[in-house]
Amino acid sequence: MRARSGPTLEHRVVAEQLRLARERAGCGLAAVAAALDLSEATVRRIERAETALDAGQVRDLLEYYNHPEDDARRIRASLVRANEPGWWHRWRDILPPWQRDVIGIESSAGVVRIWHPALVPDLLRTPAYAAAVEAVRHPEAPPAVRARRTEFLRARQERFREREAVLWGLIPEAALHTCVGSPGVMREQLDALRRATARPNITLQVMPLTAGPHALTGAPPLELLRLPVQEIPDHAVVGGPGGDALVTHDDAVVSAYRMLMDSACGAAPAAGVPLPDPYPA
Known part of the structure; x- marks a missing residue:
């Protein structure tokens, strides 16, 4: 085995x-x-x-x-x-159990919808931004382990780009004002978001600071995954404390999260609105 x-x-x-x-x-x-x-x-x-x-x-x-x-x-x-090992096999030692369970789903999903209440979603992070998040989230981890986690994220992003799957993200504007790493890291991250959202398969909606409460206000990070095969149902990945997460494919649960996502996206400005620029050069 x-x-x-x-x-x-x-x-x-x-x-x-x-x-x-x-x-x-x-x-x-x-x-x-x-x-x-x-x-x-x-x-x-x-x-x-x-x-x-x-x-x-x-x-x-x-x-x-x-x-x-x-x-x-x-x-x-x-x-x-x-029976062939997945492309992520080389990083298996640094993956938490929930991610080992879901990475095969994410790696083949045709549509990925993401809500993050405080940060840029991981599939859209630059290496420097991702490394800064790792340093805060896992300060006790050896630098080599944190570096491998960032390397794994880059591999996830590369596979996503190669497949040209659909990514639809929703974040509060506060996520773009939160200084992760340094102002230079944030400028690089914002430039990367502008380039990413210029691609036809990537959409990012930003809920303004002045917006009222919406369906996902106060909700943890959420990822909805839709597969291109009928045998495998949609999955939801719900973030927990310390970077942990719950993975479910229960139809009632996933449908409920999908309705929340639909409602929140409907309350946000349409995609294509220029991103805020809180860190001008």
Whole structure:
């Protein structure tokens, strides 16, 4: 079994296909485990993409479910790619558990919507801004670890740019006045935001300082992820203290957060309004 570094989208899709195949066959976890001499925990871990996919186990599961052969053949053919480590594998040692769980989703999302109540969203941060945030958030971490975290963020951003996925961000204007690092770092960050938002796939709305309360006022950082495959539902990543986060794909919860995001974006000025310039050269 490979070291746990978070499942790729391909891995999640195969795991979900196996779960659906079991449910369509009308089989319970206990019955499957007993018939194939597995533990219920093993079957559950396979369906949750929490363990590498063993070709023999997958074959036996599909045969037990009497799954249509054409579809079973496609599932088996995708196992090699599903078991390949994700591009983020080299950084697995510095990723918190919640990020290992969601990075495969983010790396394949077609649409990413972000709210941050106090800072520039991480996918839009410059290296200097990101390093300054790391220094404040993790002052006890060795400089080498903080540097690797910043390097990992740059890799996330590069993959996002290569895929040209849609990014829609919402922040309060106060985030652009908060001096992270130094005035020079902030000037660089603001210039980077202007360049980023000139691209057709990136939108940034800024809630003015004079605006009243809105649906996300006081809410923690929020990221909504939409996948281009029907097997995987939308996910929400809700920030917590100290950079921790909760990841959920519960439809009711994600829908509720989506409604809050829609309402807050509707209350903000339209995209394309020039960014404030609190740090002129």
